[in-house]
Amino acid sequence: MSDNSLRLVWVYPDLLSTYGDQGNALVVERRARQRGLDVTRIDVRSDQPIPTSGDIYLIGGGEDRPQRLAAERLRRDGGLHRAVGNGAIVFSVCAGYQILGHEFINDLGEREPGLGLLDVVSTRGEGARCVGDVLADIDPRLGLPQLTGFENHQGITHLGPNARPLAQVRLGNGNGTGDGSEGAYNDTVFGTYMHGPVLARNPQIADLLLKLALDVNALPPTDDRWYEALRAERIAAAQQPA
Amino acid sequence: MAGNSDPLSPRAKLAVTAGKAVAAASRAAGRGSGSVIGGRVALKLDPDLLGELAQHLDVVLVSGTNGKTTTTRLIAESLRAAGPVVSNALGANMPAGITSALAEGAESRFGVIEVDEKYLAGVARDVEPKAIALLNLSRDQLDRAAETRMLAEHWRESLAGTKAVVIANADDPLVVWAASSSPNVVWVAAGQMWKDDAWSCPACGGVMQRPGDDWFCGQCGFRRPTPSWALSGDHVLDPHGSAWPIHLQLPGRANKANATTSAAVGAVFGVPPQVALERMYQVQAVAGRYDVVQFMGRELRLLLAKNPAGWLETFSLIEQPPTPVILAVNARAADGTDTSWLWDVDYTRLTGHPLFVVGDRRLDLAVRLEVAGQTFQVCQSLDEAVQLAPAGRIETIANYTAFQDLRRRVGN
Ligand SMILES: [Zn+2]
Numbered sequence: 001m002s003d004n005s006l007r008l009v010w011v012y013p014d015l016l017s018t019y020g021d022q023g024n025a026l027v028v029e030r031r032a033r034q035r036g037l038d039v040t041r042i043d044v045r046s047d048q049p050i051p052t053s054g055d056i057y058l059i060g061g062g063e064d065r066p067q068r069l070a071a072e073r074l075r076r077d078g079g080l081h082r083a084v085g086n087g088a089i090v091f092s093v094c095a096g097y098q099i100l101g102h103e104f105i106n107d108l109g110e111r112e113p114g115l116g117l118l119d120v121v122s123t124r125g126e127g128a129r130c131v132g133d134v135l136a137d138i139d140p141r142l143g144l145p146q147l148t149g150f151e152n153h154q155g156i157t158h159l160g161p162n163a164r165p166l167a168q169v170r171l172g173n174g175n176g177t178g179d180g181s182e183g184a185y186n187d188t189v190f191g192t193y194m195h196g197p198v199l200a201r202n203p204q205i206a207d208l209l210l211k212l213a214l215d216v217n218a219l220p221p222t223d224d225r226w227y228e229a230l231r232a233e234r235i236a237a238a239q240q241p242a
Numbered sequence: 243m244a245g246n247s248d249p250l251s252p253r254a255k256l257a258v259t260a261g262k263a264v265a266a267a268s269r270a271a272g273r274g275s276g277s278v279i280g281g282r283v284a285l286k287l288d289p290d291l292l293g294e295l296a297q298h299l300d301v302v303l304v305s306g307t308n309g310k311t312t313t314t315r316l317i318a319e320s321l322r323a324a325g326p327v328v329s330n331a332l333g334a335n336m337p338a339g340i341t342s343a344l345a346e347g348a349e350s351r352f353g354v355i356e357v358d359e360k361y362l363a364g365v366a367r368d369v370e371p372k373a374i375a376l377l378n379l380s381r382d383q384l385d386r387a388a389e390t391r392m393l394a395e396h397w398r399e400s401l402a403g404t405k406a407v408v409i410a411n412a413d414d415p416l417v418v419w420a421a422s423s424s425p426n427v428v429w430v431a432a433g434q435m436w437k438d439d440a441w442s443c444p445a446c447g448g449v450m451q452r453p454g455d456d457w458f459c460g461q462c463g464f465r466r467p468t469p470s471w472a473l474s475g476d477h478v479l480d481p482h483g484s485a486w487p488i489h490l491q492l493p494g495r496a497n498k499a500n501a502t503t504s505a506a507v508g509a510v511f512g513v514p515p516q517v518a519l520e521r522m523y524q525v526q527a528v529a530g531r532y533d534v535v536q537f538m539g540r541e542l543r544l545l546l547a548k549n550p551a552g553w554l555e556t557f558s559l560i561e562q563p564p565t566p567v568i569l570a571v572n573a574r575a576a577d578g579t580d581t582s583w584l585w586d587v588d589y590t591r592l593t594g595h596p597l598f599v600v601g602d603r604r605l606d607l608a609v610r611l612e613v614a615g616q617t618f619q620v621c622q623s624l625d626e627a628v629q630l631a632p633a634g635r636i637e638t639i640a641n642y643t644a645f646q647d648l649r650r651r652v653g654n
Contacts, residue, residue: 015442017438021585024585045449062393132579200609
């Protein structure tokens with residue numbers, strides 16, 4: 001953490017903020033402030049350089065052409081690479097998740113290089129779009145409760161040996177590879193297909209990002225009763241037969 | 243009507259009769275107005291029916307994400323100054339509902355038709371409109387709607403070479419992109435508070451610059467056209483620079499914008515702005531929207547807001563704090579089943595209002611408000627929220643099916 005303020009960077013809201021993913025930034029910011037932290041939130045438009053001294057970077061979902069434009073501009077900028085090299089934490093959703101991988105299929109149907117910050121490769125599914133509530137078990141190493149989210153994507157993401165699945169799906173599709181994996185992560189970079197927004201439905205993932213950024217093992221408790229009520233409702237809803 | 247002057251072919255007449263019979267049966271069975279099912283039957287019997295029904299009418303199509311139903315109503319009122327009007331006033335805005343509405347218009351001169359954004363191209367092809375009003379385009383129903391930008395592209399392709407006069411919002415870059423392919427556009431500075439769907443240039447993908455009310459692409463030169471009509475405070479400015487006062491019973495900036503667009507449409511058919519605006523004053527509520535009702539001894543105003551742009555406009559028109567506000571959100575099929583859009587709504591604007599949260603997805607809203615730092619109460623029902631609300635008129639803001647639920651509950 002630089003100076004005394006947690007620097008929270010929201011990457012390209014002009015291109016990648018189509019599915020309410022701004023909520024992830026709002027949740028991290030709120031939960032940091034509730035712990036008495038000073039937060040500087042930096043919203044970086046795609047014609048501005050990515051700051052390299054951020055603590056947490058959030059990247060959201062977007063439509064197909066904005067996704068390609070975002071990938072082009074992030075590759076050209078190079079700032080996110082340097083930030084990760086500096087030890088920053090990155091959390092990405094859907095289109096943003098695909099961009100962090102080695103490549104994805106762009107709006108022109110071509111293979112578009114990503115940033116290679118996650119060892120994953122994305123393709124496009126031939127079947128119906130994956131849309132609906134998801135319930136999954138998060139990798140036990142992370143020590144977190146069940147993952148609940150809403151997916152809405154056509155993409156399929158294959159993990160390489162240097163990425164671990166973030167979760168195993170109980171209900172829903174996740175990465176769409178047929179093995180039940182959902183999302184991917186390494187030491188500092190996370191990706192998921194979950195909207196919702198995902199951190200509003202899983203505030204303990206937001207806390208995990210804060211702990212990694214602050215390099216601490218625990219955070220002061222917060223009053224999470226509305227989060228818990230929402231989680232219980234969505235987990236029950238996912239289990240209802242459609 | 244008889245002989246050569248009869249505008250409908252025998253097949254079309256048969257289809258209309260069959261459609262009306264089915265609609266009546268549906269009504270008798272208590273399944274709503276029956277207009278959609280009736281229209282479906284009629285269209286099946288005669289796929290060209292829509293075009294045939296429209297043949298003797300001067301048709302105006304109205305489309306956009308928000309404000310379609312109200313604007314359709316305002317235009318219909320304006321054009322009644324010039325002749326009888328048929329309109330799908332209740333918002334059945336896909337081909338079947340439009341067909342049913344037009345089937346009632348044998349004696350009309352004008353057809354004023356609200357069209358769902360996704361059906362605009364097809365309906366415009368079938369009915370050969372004289373005018374098309376394009377209001378705005380923004381995110382709506384994330385789980386299934388076409389991408390907003392793709393919709394603009396689709397409009398653009400279908401409007402290229404249209405014979406209609408296109409009346410389009412110069413303040414919405416996506417609408418401008420869609421409309422600028424057509425040869426005859428009347429630009430209206432109608433405003434658009436919501437800007438988050440048009441930061442990326444629809445022409446080249448460059449980043450849009452938005453100083454003040456202006457906008458332009460820094461890369462390709464795509465920019466805001468010079469409007470000939472404008473909303474300026476409480477006045478409509480016409481192309482001659484005259485200012486006409488807007489007196490509406492409907493509240494809010496967005497409805498003044500709708501009135502401005504409607505005045506511009508009226509002018510296409512020779513209705514002077516003064517006459518059009520006077521007639522618009524008669525519109526009180528539109529399909530229950532903006533209605534003030536009595537419920538449990540309290541006064542409630544019913545406001546419909548279906549998407550982030552709609553909520554933003556609605557927050558700007560409610561009474562000042564400490565007016566209590568009830569928020570109602572569902573996520574049924576007609577609403578879109580993804581509630582993520584709640585996070586694009588700036589709920590900090592409700593600071594100072596006592597807030598009560600109802601609807602199927604009240605817990606999503608509770609977390610949203612908690613993160614926005616608001617105090618609120620989650621209620622099981624509208625009745626409970628009304629009981630808990632402090633004195634004064636209550637503003638009730640709901641998305642689509644939540645709004646229908648509220649109307650049913652208050653008997654509106
Ligand atoms: Zn451009």
